[in-house]
Structure formats: structure tokens, C-alpha cells
Amino acid sequence: MNYGEALKFQRNNAGLTQKQLSEATKIPQQTISWCETNQGEPSIDFCVKLADFYGISIDELIGREIKNS
Numbered sequence: 001m002n003y004g005e006a007l008k009f010q011r012n013n014a015g016l017t018q019k020q021l022s023e024a025t026k027i028p029q030q031t032i033s034w035c036e037t038n039q040g041e042p043s044i045d046f047c048v049k050l051a052d053f054y055g056i057s058i059d060e061l062i063g064r065e066i067k068n069s
Helices: 003-013 018-025 029-036 044-054 058-062
Strands: none
Touching: 003 029, 003 044, 003 058, 018 029, 018 044, 044 058
16 A cells, blocks of 8 residues: 555544545645545655644554564
């Protein structure tokens, strides 16, 4: 899963539209769309704000799986 898919998954899992998420987080809807469609990588500030909003880690937010070595 790429960043955009993971971000969209979390938003859909919360039952929110991009507009609702934008209003709740004060992140511009265009920025949310830009990240969800993989037009660029989200900033760390963006990730922190969303992870805090959802109550999850940044790793969970971006779909990162930590593999034990």
C-alpha cells in the first residue's frame, strides 16, 4: 500500500469525506487530495496532525509495517 492509499484508507475508515476531514483538521482539502492521489509525499507536519486526529501512530497512518529482523 502506498502513502496515498493508506491516507485514504484511514479517512474512509473514519467515515469522513475529504471536505469533512479538512474542516476538522484545518488542512486544506486540496492538500488532502494531493496526498491521497500520490501527487507528492505528505509533510511530517501533515502526518503528525492526521495521526493525532485519528489517534494512531504515524506508521499506522502511512501503512508502514515494521518487520522484525
